[in-house]
Amino acid sequence: MIFTLRLSNAKALVLTLMVLCSGQLALCAAVDLRTGAPLDASAEVALFEIPKRLHELDVLKQEVRSVLEQLPYLNQPLQYEGYGYHGGYFPILDGLIDEPRWTLDFSFNRNILLSQVILVPALDHRANTSESYGFPRRFRVSTIAADGSVNVIQEWIHEDCPDPGRYPLIIDASEPRAYKVRLEVFRGEVSGDREVFALDELYGVMGLSEHPCEHVEASSAYTSLPYWGTEFVIDQKTSLGLPLHVKAENAERPAESDFVVSFESDPEPDCVVELDLGRNRKLGWVALFPAQSPSGMLIPDYGFPGNIRVELVRQTKAGGRADGRMLPREWIDQEPGQNVVAFNGGDLNARWIRIHMGDFPTHNQQQTFALGEINVYRLDTLYPIEAIRLEGFPAEAEADVDLLRDGKVGGHPVLFLLDWLNQLQERKQLKRLLENCTVLGEQLEARWNSFWRILLVDIAVLVSLIAVLFAIIQGVLRRRHSAALRRQVNSDLHDDIGSKVAAISLASAYVERSASEPMVRERGARIRTIAADMHHGLRDVLWLTDAQTDTLDHVMQKLADSVRVSIPAEQLELHATPPGQVPSTPVKLQVKRDLLLFLKEVLHNAASHAHATRIEVEVALVGRTLYLKVKDNGQGFNMKEYESFAPGHHGRRTMRERAQRLNGVLTVDSSTGKGTLVELKVQV
Template sequence: MRKQLTQFMFSILLLGRAVAALTPEAAENVPFYHIPSTIKYADREIERLNKNIQTKPRLEDSIQFKAFGFHSDYLPVLSEIPDQPRWTLDLTFETYTGIEELFLVPTMERRIGRNYNKNAPYGFPSHFRVSQVFPDGRIQPVYEHNGKPHLSRMPLFIAFPEPRSSSVRLEIFKGAVEENREFFALEEIYATSFSYIRRAQSVKVSSAIESPPFWGLNYLFDQQTNLGQPLGPKNPSLSPKQQKDFSANFGHTPPGCAEIEIDFGENRPFGWLILYPALWPEGILIPGYGFPGKISGTIIPENQDGLRGSSSEIENWTGGSPGNNPVRLHGKGHIGRWLKLKLSDFPQHNGDYIFAMGEIRMYGNGRLYPVSGIRLEGFPKTEFADHMFDGYVGGQPVLFFKDWFFKTINGNTARYEKQKWEYTRQALEQRLDTLLRSTAMSIAVTTVISLGISITVIRKNRRKKIIELRRQISSDLHDDVGALLGCSMLAARHLEETLSNETDILKVRRIIDSTTKAIQAMRDIVWVSSDNQDSARQLAEKLEETLEIYSGKYEVSCKHDHLLNLADYRLQFSEKRDLLLFIKEALHNIDKHANATRINLQITVKQNRLKIIITDDGCGFDFRQAPGQTTGQGLISMRERANHMRGIFTIKTSPGNGTEITLELPVKKKPSPLKPRETTNESN
């Protein structure tokens, strides 16, 4: 007994440890570098628990369709726990040594249509007290239940201290509450001593609901519950034949009385006879399969001469099918060697009368009696009759109820711990997967950023080198080529002054004119190449300089926005070149074809659009009459440059009304420098 209690408390301790150690927070707090090893440890724990679970019984689904248990009447709900019990049960059991343990079996939830949990108890009281009542009137409290919910169908176990009594008082102070009504219900009360279940001799209750065959006081001790038979897990080493229970088919004709005589080898005091219903050989669980509705038993002693003496009757069974529950019959302490069971009222299955029995056991003086021989009468066959005494029901070992209870609790603890480990493993795998995905994403992002930075640095370095090269070329052009052209210009002018021949003077003047154009072209190249000359303001200044070349021949004017406004807009290198060449081509066409006297140039910037308008008062032309002029190389070049700058190029002209050329293209503002944040004395 002490060993079993120790195992039970150890199981509860394991359950508490499992709940404490395997919470979601524990899985979240595992360091990432320990996740793989923790997953391996979880796998080992799950494997270990699986092996443990395979050796433990489990609480199966209920197949109890009647005799649900005891149900109290309904009382109004009280706001506080009363000092006096609302219901009282006084019970006295058949035992001379006192009660060692008490098991309160919860009633199973059997209602449908309300989303009820079939594994949750129904009507289990929330506040109650269990006490021992001694013959001298003393009452000793043994257990108090103060509101802790009972959430499973497993019985509530209560151990009784010494000295022990055979009478128990159950006082209910608060039951279950539903719809402003209070009640309580219990399916069974088991009292045990020496591992045997003891039967109640007398029961007194303050109030009860009698509604057979479902609810009633007698169902509290009928030994029919939703717990099923106390069997262990199936033994895998047994062959299919060894796993079969004994059964006999009598056919369609109702049989008379059949007998089973069991020889125990010597005279013994008969305590309890326990009959375990068989399991249907096809695997489907049929409650009470083949169990006879009536069983009577007699005990026959062996006298001194080795002959049979006078028989004595034991407790009979007339309850029909017991469902998936063992039947316990009292031997009344009679002494004998042989037990003769007379069986009748056999159930039908598929139209045939069937007898089947899983196991027959006789106990006395705290031990199981061995069987020396079996004799059957009235059965169509006797094959596998010894299977009624092999210790198995359908290949599952038969257990004492108390052993079954503790092993089932241990198995439930292992299942709960396994569930926690599985949850932990799943949470760790999700964390590891998320971590790997995040790491891969971080590596990818870092790689892309690094690649982008590298490309930017390379481009910046290349741009820097290009700018340096442009500056070097500009400097070389200005210093070297410019100096040579300047010297050539001075030499030509000096030569012009010394010559007297008109023909030679004209030739020198052509040289001076070409040198002047070369110097202007060189200045244009230097301006385009310079990275310090990239604003719209500097463009306007350059165009004024270019227009000034024609000031000796035409009346020229240049209008533009305020230079400070134009300074805010930046031009790209290719745009500077195309713009300058576009303007020079337009001025060249005016000088060559327009016969104009006045040239106007207007530059404006509005809504990030640069607009340049060139007008003259020349002869103009007609597109329809002079298509050759509109498709000349100069206009084609201007249109291509406008397209290259993503600009809009338009011409307005007619004969005798001059020409207006418009170029409009997008420009970007220079990034404005950051202004220092203003602070106050209070913020400082």
């Protein structure tokens, strides 16, 4: 039987989901409950728990999608008139005023004691949008008791009410219950440089049944018929669409789901669909659901009669029919859109309900009658229709008459309006939960990916550091090994060649002293001189290869010592920077070699070729500049000859080459008979 899936069952689906996924829901609970905006909950999750939480979120999203597939959804709005109430435009105010800008007072039947109030947002039908139009931002909803006392049941005064979109806003009414509702709006929706307030519909709920409002009064209104008007806020026509459930997977095609009759000739003026309830029943509502086109296209008011009247016939005690009684509401030249057309039975007793129809619309050049479903109910009880009889319709229409009581429209099961509205609310909440899950999943994914990126970068940096450290250690070990080898070679050279040179020197000295012939003594002296030179050359080689002397202070000391060895003291005037004033800056082997050999070449030229009696030498460090300066008072030479690199002057060429390798500045100044000045400046 239809309507077996009521609100409690739909909620049970959501509650079951909460029980199954309580951990995941707790994870997604970091949302602003007033605005629905998600907060950054990813920071609350420990890094090592992210994969587990991502899996839980995937499971939760699958469960939510599964539940969403079982919940109804909003249909495409087909509302071409009766958009609702429009309060007009007011200028924007900076602050919140004390008095409302718009006030609406709604009155229901005095027997109605409201438990809920439902606000249906209006839409801007000028644009294809799913957002609400003119829904108030700051407002108060109150109930007014019979004695005139006012009870506030909900208010957004100090903060804006979240935009509900197309979804209705359901507000619970607290005790004491009343049949009047007051809506006070202090701030509407901002539209350009103005504020606007609009509302599609207001419903009242008592128990498990919705009730239409009977009267409404507005403090101000903008009227533009047939679109906007105060009475349209209680006309039971909204942009929400028909209250239908999700179509079952095995549902029949729309063409086979709704009752459709095409008249080949003009129908009778009064066609009747008679419903037999089996016995007298106290009637609440007779609801007519518009049909959907067999083509599946959304055709407004497809086959819906232009004139409808409802007649109630009671069964007498004798089993016969009493006189019929017409319900006060008549449907004349109206368009239902996607709304249920309901006639209030006024709690009258009746067994038969006779629905008189006429003025059928034309479709494909034939007058057509189409209806999706007929429901008869009171409160939350749907009455079964035992039989349906047609009057004024073609005989073949009787074969499909049960489509009027199959509980479906276009293959979609029919729902009570209140059930449908509540399930729409659940859909909205679950969609928000799904969105929050998605946002949280993206945040966790970003954290997890960022962690791996940082970890991989750290690993790469660590591996690089280890490789560099390994290379440094290997270099240090190689240098240590090389230094040890150099020390060993130096020691071997000193011990081996040095001892032999010393033996030669001693032997030559003995020959020089003992020989009687002058020529032999001269040759012995010559050999001793050569041996001494070999000894000094060996010491220079050992100094160059000694890594412990690869510092600037050792170089400066060696240069000064070389000057003292090369020039006799009576001819020498030496100016050298004291060793304590020279830093221990590292010096490359090639620099050591070029500086030493450059100075020895200059000293050799001054001592051997210049025939000088006085040689001034300066070995100085000024800042980071090393100065080597040799000046003699010898015979000098022609600078043109020096610059021409004439054959036989290889020493001058090597001096320039060494100066270039040192990136130094070489200055040579000489003239015949006036001595020579050689100066080298090197940055160290």
